[in-house]
Amino acid sequence: MIIDLRSDTVTKPTKDMLDAMTQAKVGDDVFREDPTVNKLEERVAKMFGKSNALFFPSGTMANQTALKLHTSPGDQVICDKYAHIYNYESGGVSFNSGVSCRLIDGHRGMFEAAQVLEAINPDAYYYSQTSMVEIENTTNKGGGACWDLNEIKKIRAICDENKLGFHLDGARIWNALVAKNETTGQYGEVFDTISVCLSKGLGCPIGSILVGDAEIMKHAIRIRKIFGGNMRQVGYLAAAGLYALDHHIERLAEDHKKTKEIGECLTRLSIIKKVEPIETNIVIFELNTDVDENTFVKKLAEQDIHIISMGSNKLRMVTHLDYTNTMHDKLLSVLQAIII
Numbered sequence: 006m007i008i009d010l011r012s013d014t015v016t017k018p019t020k021d022m023l024d025a026m027t028q029a030k031v032g033d034d035v036f037r038e039d040p041t042v043n044k045l046e047e048r049v050a051k052m053f054g055k056s057n058a059l060f061f062p063s064g065t066m067a068n069q070t071a072l073k074l075h076t077s078p079g080d081q082v083i084c085d086k087y088a089h090i091y092n093y094e095s096g097g098v099s100f101n102s103g104v105s106c107r108l109i110d111g112h113r114g115m116f117e118a119a120q121v122l123e124a125i126n127p128d129a130y131y132y133s134q135t136s137m138v139e140i141e142n143t144t145n146k147g148g149g150a151c152w153d154l155n156e157i158k159k160i161r162a163i164c165d166e167n168k169l170g171f172h173l174d175g176a177r178i179w180n181a182l183v184a185k186n187e188t189t190g191q192y193g194e195v196f197d198t199i200s201v202c203l204s205k206g207l208g209c210p211i212g213s214i215l216v217g218d219a220e221i222m223k224h225a226i227r228i229r230k231i232f233g234g235n236m237r238q239v240g241y242l243a244a245a246g247l248y249a250l251d252h253h254i255e256r257l258a259e260d261h262k263k264t265k266e267i268g269e270c271l272t273r274l275s276i277i278k279k280v281e282p283i284e285t286n287i288v289i290f291e292l293n294t295d296v297d298e299n300t301f302v303k304k305l306a307e308q309d310i311h312i313i314s315m316g317s318n319k320l321r322m323v324t325h326l327d328y329t330n331t332m333h334d335k336l337l338s339v340l341q342a343i344i345i
């Protein structure tokens with residue numbers, strides 16, 4: 006039994022998901038003739054109260070498309086120093102859109118409306134033009150933290166006053182919705198564009214979706230094509246998404262319960278300096294300075310438990326659909342007995 010807690014992207018489709026996939030009606034999506042893709046896009050657009058949605062092969066491509074839709078070369082994007090678009094998208098912000106990031110020194114990947122106001126460049130020709138604000142919910146590098154919707158609304162007001170686009174990287178928005186008992190509609194109301202992932206907590210093999218209203222989404226499909234993201238009989242994958250929306254959202258609460266139990270267990274270990282607050286399916290914890298992180302990771306790997314390092318003696322565990330109760334019991338007992 007291999008326990009893989011490196012990411013919630015390691016899941017494999019369940020048998021029922023695979024059945025839904027093989028039974029999908031498909032067509033050529035470049036001609037917009039794949040009924041299952043069309044159904045998924047319509048459904049997700051409606052969930053967020055937007056007119057348009059577009060299926061993407063990755064969350065990175067959906068975010069990169071959103072950046073392109075909101076900016077012109079030379080512009081500046083306001084985001085947190087932990088942002089996925091800044092840290093983990095291979096410099097695509099500058100490569101694809103020719104824009105720079107104005108980083109906010111936030112807390113666990115989140116910041117306040119007042120910090121956005123400070124980060125907006127004055128309207129003078131020698132400044133880069135601030136054209137959008139981007140936030141992430143839940144925050145990845147911030148340990149699965151959930152934003153306060155009221156703070157988001159304050160940022161929306163600042164975006165309106167300053168004519169800035171507002172994009173949500175909602176790769177794990179489903180986790181936030183379940184943890185905070187919020188709705189997709191509440192998020193659709195405040196953002197211009199939202200990217201969501203089907204391939205993380207929802208357990209699909211592939212897929213992300215970008216939603217927005219017709220005006221901002223007008224060129225989304227052209228940009229996706231430029232990025233090489235046009236696909237053909239991709240309804241097989243969209244079917245996995247439709248299945249996941251029906252069956253895999255509410256169960257995220259189980260993942261959240263398990264991370265909290267892991268956190269309680271870690272807190273009791275003397276080799277651990279700090280466990281970051283746990284809100285969803287991510288646990289980030291820091292080892293004491295005299296404990297080598299590689300030794301810790303190796304010790305767990307010897308027991309077939311796999312986790313990853315976040316740098317600076319911090320480690321991460323992520324729970325997901327394929328992390329079973331049996332695995333959970335084993336992990337807790339291995340942790341309790343760990344000697345370094």
Ligand SMILES: *Cc1c(COP(=O)(O)O)cnc(C)c1O
Nearest residue numbers: 063064065066089141145174176
């Ligand atoms: C995973 C992730 C993405 C996109 O990831 P892909 O691997 O490209 O699908 C975007 N933003 C955040 C916060 C993520 O965690």
